[in-house]
Amino acid sequence: MIRFFMAGILSAEGGKAPSADAVLAGANRVVRLAQGGYGSTAMVLAGKRAYVWGQEKTMTEISSENGTHWVFGYGSLIWNPGFAHVSAQQGLLRGAHRSLSIVSHHHRGTQERPGLVFGLARGGSCRGMVFEVADGDWVAVQAYLQAREQVTAVYRDVTRPVHLVDGRTVLALTFMVDARHEQFAGKLSLEQQLAMVRAGVGLSGRNIDYVLNTASHLKALGIADRQLQALADILRAEAA
Numbered sequence: 264m265i266r267f268f269m270a271g272i273l274s275a276e277g278g279k280a281p282s283a284d285a286v287l288a289g290a291n292r293v294v295r296l297a298q299g300g301y302g303s304t305a306m307v308l309a310g311k312r313a314y315v316w317g318q319e320k321t322m323t324e325i326s327s328e329n330g331t332h333w334v335f336g337y338g339s340l341i342w343n344p345g346f347a348h349v350s351a352q353q354g355l356l357r358g359a360h361r362s363l364s365i366v367s368h369h370h371r372g373t374q375e376r377p378g379l380v381f382g383l384a385r386g387g388s389c390r391g392m393v394f395e396v397a398d399g400d401w402v403a404v405q406a407y408l409q410a411r412e413q414v415t416a417v418y419r420d421v422t423r424p425v426h427l428v429d430g431r432t433v434l435a436l437t438f439m440v441d442a443r444h445e446q447f448a449g450k451l452s453l454e455q456q457l458a459m460v461r462a463g464v465g466l467s468g469r470n471i472d473y474v475l476n477t478a479s480h481l482k483a484l485g486i487a488d489r490q491l492q493a494l495a496d497i498l499r500a501e502a503a
Contacts (some may be wrong), residue, residue: 288392330398333435334408335425337361337391338381342480346404348394353484354425359439360387361488363456363474366446369414370467378463378470379456380479382418382440382447387423390486391397393425393435417444455495461501471498 335356336344344351362384373377384390396404412418418438425435440447451459463470478495481488 270453278332332396332398332401332404333425333433334394334396334404335381335391335423335435335437336394337389338477340394341392341484344394345393346394346396346407347400348396349405350395351392353390353421353428353486354435355388355390356383356423356425356429356431356435357386357387357388357417358423359383359437361389361391361491362440362450363460363491363494364448364451365417365440366448366459367463367465367470369447369465371463371465371470371473372459372463376462376464377459378465378473379448379451379459383437384440384442392484393427393433405436408438412438415444415446417441417446453490453494453497457497460494462496471502 275340331349334340334344334346334348335354337356340359360383362382363379365380365382366372367380368374368376370378371380385436409420413420417440419441421437421439422434423437423439424432425437426432460470467473474491475495475498478488478491482492
């Protein structure tokens with residue numbers, strides 16, 4: 264199995280760990296390493312902290328020298344983050360795309376009439392909002408996001424490099440779909456999505472409202488998502 268290692272993050276100067284800037288600089292230079300050379304994971308050092316980085320590993324504790332943390336939002340987090348943050352700006356995540364493919368039995372549906380919510384599936388790229396969180400709020404924000412997003416553990420909470428519109432690249436907490444989870448529906452046709460979204464109502468409200476809110480905010484931000492907008496256009500026409 265191939266694992267991914269962020270090149271340039273280990274300093275050769277006296278065995279010292281690199282700065283957070285070096286970690287982020289290395290995020291764009293990905294070197295593929297065979298498992299036999301480095302085992303199943305590679306160790307990432309940043310300041311006094313050490314993290315294990317592997318294809319199936321999580322890094323829910325994100326550290327930087329200035330105490331800033333980041334969260335990538337691609338669905339309802341865009342228009343309803345629900346947590347304290349210092350700033351927010353658009354960002355681009357490569358290697359995964361927004362996908363209305365997670366069966367919802369909780370927030371937007373029930374076991375009898377499930378809805379659909381967004382996940383990040385492998386391949387392509389995704390534009391979303393990136394939220395900067397102060398170090399003092401980080402523990403509370405992590406706990407909030409775990410309670411909100413991981414009701415059925417359908418996501419993998421990982422970190423991924425995200426390119427901000429201001430030119431920086433940061434490591435952001437990101438909720439990727441677990442493709443092995445029973446609630447991952449895979450690629451659905453527009454007709455299949457419509458049928459589930461029309462019927463779904465959960466603890467957080469109607470599935471239709473969830474989809475339309477996300478589509479409206481993406482359009483207002485200038486973020487293109489043709490399949491989502493096509494779905495939203497049909498739902499709006501039906502409601503008119």
